Structure formats: C-alpha cells, structure tokens
Amino acid sequence: MIIVFVGPPGSGKGTQCKLLAAHLGVTHLSTGELFRIQMESGSELGQVAASFIDRGNLVPDHVTVDIVKESLGEAQFNVGCLLDGFPRSVPQAQALDAILAENNSQVDLVLLLDVDQNVLVDRMLARKRKDDTLNTIQQRFEAYEQWTRPLLEYYQNRGVLVSVDGRGDVDSVFERIRQVVSAVEAANQ
Numbered sequence: 695m696i697i698v699f700v701g702p703p704g705s706g707k708g709t710q711c712k713l714l715a716a717h718l719g720v721t722h723l724s725t726g727e728l729f730r731i732q733m734e735s736g737s738e739l740g741q742v743a744a745s746f747i748d749r750g751n752l753v754p755d756h757v758t759v760d761i762v763k764e765s766l767g768e769a770q771f772n773v774g775c776l777l778d779g780f781p782r783s784v785p786q787a788q789a790l791d792a793i794l795a796e797n798n799s800q801v802d803l804v805l806l807l808d809v810d811q812n813v814l815v816d817r818m819l820a821r822k823r824k825d826d827t828l829n830t831i832q833q834r835f836e837a838y839e840q841w842t843r844p845l846l847e848y849y850q851n852r853g854v855l856v857s858v859d860g861r862g863d864v865d866s867v868f869e870r871i872r873q874v875v876s877a878v879e880a881a882n883q
C-alpha cells in the first residue's frame with residue numbers, strides 16, 4: 695500500500711509516520727529528512743535545499759522529485775511505502791503518479807493530519823529546529839496554503855483523501871490513524 699501523509703507544518707506528521715511505518719513494516723520516506731541529511735553533509739544538493747528551507751520556502755519540484763526517484767526502489771513498490779511530506783504540490787503529485795504508474799502502482803491513501811494553526815505555531819517554536827523561527831514558520835504556512843492546499847483537492851477528487859483529527863496526545867492520534875489504515879486495507883483486499 696502506498697500511503698501519502700500530508701499535514702500543515704508542525705502537525706506531528708513526522709512522529710506519526712515513524713509509528714505507522716513501524717506498525718506496517720514499510721519504508722518511511724521523508725523528503726524533509728532527506729534534505730536535512732544532505733544539508734548536514736554539506737553536499738551541493740544540501741546547499742541548494744538549505745537556501746529554500748532556511749527561508750521557509752519549498753525546495754523546487756524538480757529537485758524534490760529527483761531525490762524521491764533516487765530513493766524509491768523495487769521494495770517500496772512491492773511491499774508498500776509511507777511518503778512523509780511528499781508530494782507537497784500538484785506538480786509533485788503528478789510526477790509521483792507517473793513514477794508509480796511505470797511500476798504498476800498508485801497512491802492508495804492520503805492521510806491529512808488536521809490540526810488548528812494556533813496549536814501548530816506553539817508546537818513548532820517548542821521543538822527548536824534550526825528552520826523553526828517565527829518568520830520561517832509563517833512562510834511555511836503560506837507555502838502550505840499556496841501549494842499544498844490545492845493538492846488536497848487533487849486527492850479528494852480521486853477519493854483517496856481521509857482527514858484525521860490531529861489533536862490530542864501522540865497515542866490517541868495514532869489510534870485514529872491506525873483505524874483508518876485498517877479500514878482501507880480491508881477494503882482493498
């Protein structure tokens with residue numbers, strides 16, 4: 695099963711994805727993590743990514759799609775994969791569709807972690823990540839509205855989008871996610 699995880703900045707999608715990937719025994723592919731690894735290594739790609747990420751902007755689609763293409767292998771198409779923070783725009787979703795179609799695969803479920811924006815800003819300031827200053831946080835919300843919001847409609851029209859209430863502690867949110875995934879798994883069998 696190919697699952698895409700979408701959520702506004704700070705919604706807890708990284709934490710929930712790790713739990714879900716472990717629960718399902720599938721690969722967790724986070725473009726944010728891939729970029730952070732590149733930035734830490736000081737590679738050319740890392741420097742390009744940092745120039746966008748440090749301002750709260752999205753890394754350009756072609757750069758992002760390339761890194762995903764490199765990371766997706768046969769195992770992910772066969773066993774399944776959890777995509778965390780990718781796609782984040784309609785063009786990225788179209789590129790993903792093309793990659794999956796080449797491998798006789800498709801997006802089975804898109805989980806939207808729904809959390810109120812006021813809660814999110816407090817959470818993000820508390821986690822003290824380098825790209826979590828007030829300015830970059832605001833810019834990331836703007837990028838979310840501009841690029842990621844239309845993506846939700848794209849997946850809604852396909853009938854694969856499910857919104858999950860992201861309020862509450864990690865375990866309660868995960869329980870809601872687990873139930874949605876089990877229902878979709880049962881329906882797909």
Ligand code: AMP
Nearest residue numbers: 725726747751752753758779780781782
């Ligand atoms: P995340 O860890 O998912 O919050 O991602 C951290 C940052 O990496 C984001 O704020 C973006 O600047 C960048 N990033 C991650 N995934 C993508 C993507 N699919 N497209 C463009 N930029 C991305």
